[in-house]
Amino acid sequence: MNEPVTVVVTRRVKAGRQAEYEAWLTQLLRDVTALPGYLGTTVHRPPPGGPREYTSVFRFDSIASLRAFESSDLRRHALQAVSSLVEADAAWRQLSGLEFWFSPPAGTVVPQPSRARMAIVMVVVVYALVLSIGQLVGVALAGAPSAMRLLVTIVIEVALMTWVIMPRLTRVLARWIYR
Incomplete structure (x- = not known):
C-alpha cells in the first residue's frame, strides 16, 4: 500500500x-x-x-x-x-x-497546534467514520459476530484516518489548527 x-x-x-x-x-x-x-x-x-x-x-x-x-x-x-x-x-x-498528523518538527518556532482544535477535528472525523463505516460494515457483515464487525470497522477507520483523511484534512485546516 x-x-x-x-x-x-x-x-x-x-x-x-x-x-x-x-x-x-x-x-x-x-x-x-x-x-x-x-x-x-x-x-x-x-x-x-x-x-x-x-x-x-x-x-x-x-x-x-x-x-x-x-x-x-x-x-x-x-x-x-x-x-x-x-x-x-x-x-x-x-x-x-x-x-x-499534528506534530510540527521539534525546534520550530511556530505555535503548537491548539489542543482544543485538534480534539474538535478528531471528534468530527471519528464520529463521521463511526457512523458511516459502522453502518456499512454492519450491513455487509450482518451475520458475523459483533466483535468481528467491530474489528473490521476499526481497521477500516484507522486506515482511512492514517492514509486518506487526516493528511488531507490537516493540510486544509492547518491555518485554523495552528491559530
Missing part, C-alpha cells in the same frame, strides 16, 4: 544570507510543484533575531515519489545552489502515517 511520507528538512542559513535563501526556497517550492506525487510543503521560518534555522516539511504521496525527488536533477541542482547559503548540510528526517 502506498503511504504518504513526510520529510522534515532543517537548515541553518548563514548570517546575512537569509534574503538569498528565501529566494532560493521560493524557486524550489515553485519547481517541486510539477513533480508527480508531490503533496505540498510547509515552511517554518525563524523568528527575527533567532537562530536562522528554517524547517521545511515536504509531503509526498508515497515513498516512491520521495525517492524520485531525491534522485532528481531538480534536487541535485537545488542542493548545489543552496550550499553557499547555509552553514552545514541539512538535517533530514522522514516520517509517515500517524506520527505527523
Whole structure:
C-alpha cells in the first residue's frame, strides 16, 4: 500500500544570507510543484533575531515519489545552489502515517497546534467514520459476530484516518489548527 511520507528538512542559513535563501526556497517550492506525487510543503521560518534555522516539511504521496525527488536533477541542482547559503548540510528526517498528523518538527518556532482544535477535528472525523463505516460494515457483515464487525470497522477507520483523511484534512485546516 502506498503511504504518504513526510520529510522534515532543517537548515541553518548563514548570517546575512537569509534574503538569498528565501529566494532560493521560493524557486524550489515553485519547481517541486510539477513533480508527480508531490503533496505540498510547509515552511517554518525563524523568528527575527533567532537562530536562522528554517524547517521545511515536504509531503509526498508515497515513498516512491520521495525517492524520485531525491534522485532528481531538480534536487541535485537545488542542493548545489543552496550550499553557499547555509552553514552545514541539512538535517533530514522522514516520517509517515500517524506520527505527523499534528506534530510540527521539534525546534520550530511556530505555535503548537491548539489542543482544543485538534480534539474538535478528531471528534468530527471519528464520529463521521463511526457512523458511516459502522453502518456499512454492519450491513455487509450482518451475520458475523459483533466483535468481528467491530474489528473490521476499526481497521477500516484507522486506515482511512492514517492514509486518506487526516493528511488531507490537516493540510486544509492547518491555518485554523495552528491559530
